[in-house]
Amino acid sequence: MKLMKAGVVPEVHAPWELRDVPMPEAGPHQVLVKIHACGICYTDSLLAEGVLNMRPFPLITGHEGVGEIVAVGEGVMTRKVGDRVGLPITQKACGRCEFCREHHPYSFVTANNCVAPVLTGVNVDGGQAEYVAVDELGTVLLPDGISYEMAAPTVCAGYTVWAALRRAAVQPGGSIAVVGIGGVGHLGVQFAKAAGYRVIAITHSEEKHALARELGADEVVSDGAGLKAVGGADALLHTAPSHGPAIDALKGLRPWGKIILMGISADDAFPLPALAITSHSYQVIGSAHNGPEFLAEALEIVARGDVTPMIEVFPKEKIGDAYQKLRNGELRFRAVIQY
Incomplete structure (x- = not known):
């Protein structure tokens, strides 16, 4: 053997x-x-x-x-x-x-x-x-030009966030807010920027504000009030390990906006503000990889160096x-x- x-x-x-x-x-x-x-x-x-x-x-x-x-x-x-x-x-x-x-x-x-x-x-x-x-x-x-080390996290984390961004289907020139700058969120900022969107990073960690800008964020705020103050977003990518920051970020979501849930949170329940959801016609969308074509796209984006x-x-x-x-x-x- x-x-x-x-x-x-x-x-x-x-x-x-x-x-x-x-x-x-x-x-x-x-x-x-x-x-x-x-x-x-x-x-x-x-x-x-x-x-x-x-x-x-x-x-x-x-x-x-x-x-x-x-x-x-x-x-x-x-x-x-x-x-x-x-x-x-x-x-x-x-x-x-x-x-x-x-x-x-x-x-x-x-x-x-x-x-x-x-x-x-x-x-x-x-x-x-x-x-x-x-x-x-x-x-x-795997596409030519991508190292094994860069490809590995793209196969799940990169796939997750790119598929969610594609599911959001925000129009060109729109704004994307990324809630949480961690293992998935740092990729969310980069993929959204690579796709040509205005990107707002939302993080309570002051030490991550400079990093978020280095990753490509046009604005960095701490909460939903801050998001609203910089003009709001057409979609929220929820990548935080708990739901609280994403629920708060709804305060800065524009009318007809979308919140995209991905991955598995430590919190099971997702308490939504019913009045805000209804009065602004928000959409709450779950995203679970969504098909292998999105993984192929994510790998190509990393291979050409637009996301690291x-x-x-x-x-x-x-x-x-x-x-x-x-x-x-x-x-x-x-x-x-x-x-």
């Missing part, structure tokens, strides 16, 4: 460890990917801490894996050895349930509505390993340290593990 190194979560709340585990092989319609880099996402923390319970421990997480195909299984038609690929979270749908019979493009909506989806790093082993075998449909080709994820790179031997920095809120802003 061949062995490989993998970042393993031994049990709930446990430190992450680098272990020797069996190396997978490519089965029918699968490709074997030599992982070069894999990001750590907040969703990985929810799995590791037992907030999301998708499979028994020990876990090999990672839905921001990127690498090179080194072998293909029987029946593979769309990928070949040598392809550089990313591994987004939705690997494969069951293809038989009521939802799948409608033939939707893969997205996180598929992950939540198919009765038996295969989710990379969630209910099957993911990219925090030297090798991973995945269905060929669960890969996306802020990352901290760790060797695989330091995966435990990387996860602890995430838990302590010490990252600026995404951890990427090299394999």
Whole structure:
């Protein structure tokens, strides 16, 4: 039996460890990917801490894996050895349930509505390993010119925010407010600026005001009153870890504006001001990746240098340290593990 190194979560709340585990092989319609880099996402923390319970421990997480195909299984038609690929979270749908019979493009909506989806790093082993075998449909080709380290966080965090921005569908010349300047929000500012919008960053952290301007924000404010004072926004991208700042930011949303929710917040309930929603004809929109074409677009934007994820790179031997920095809120802003 061949062995490989993998970042393993031994049990709930446990430190992450680098272990020797069996190396997978490519089965029918699968490709074997030599992982070069894999990001750590907040969703990985929810799995590791037992907030999301998708499979028994020990876990090999990672839905921001990127690498090179080194072998293909029987029946593979769309990928070949040598392809550089990313591994987004939705690997494969069951293809038989009521939802799948409608033939939707893969997205996180598929992950939540198919009765038996295969989710990379969630209910099957993911990219925090030297090798991973995945269905060929669960890969996306990486554009030339993008490094593995830049591609890794784009496969989830970049995908999330770009898909949300596209879902907002704000007219050219409009204004986008980004609530929260963290792992997702710092990308939201950059993607919105790259798309040509006027960008307002909303953060309570004074130390992030200068950073937000460096990232491309035209204005930086602390709350909804500040947003209203600088002219308001046509859409709010809600990237904060709790809902309070986004609810407050509605004070600065223009009439007929939209608030776009993405990701998973620590707060389950989202209390909306009913009078404001009704009297201003606001739209509240959920956004869950929305289709692989948006991931392809996000990767191209990063490849040409219009958006640069802020990352901290760790060797695989330091995966435990990387996860602890995430838990302590010490990252600026995404951890990427090299394999």
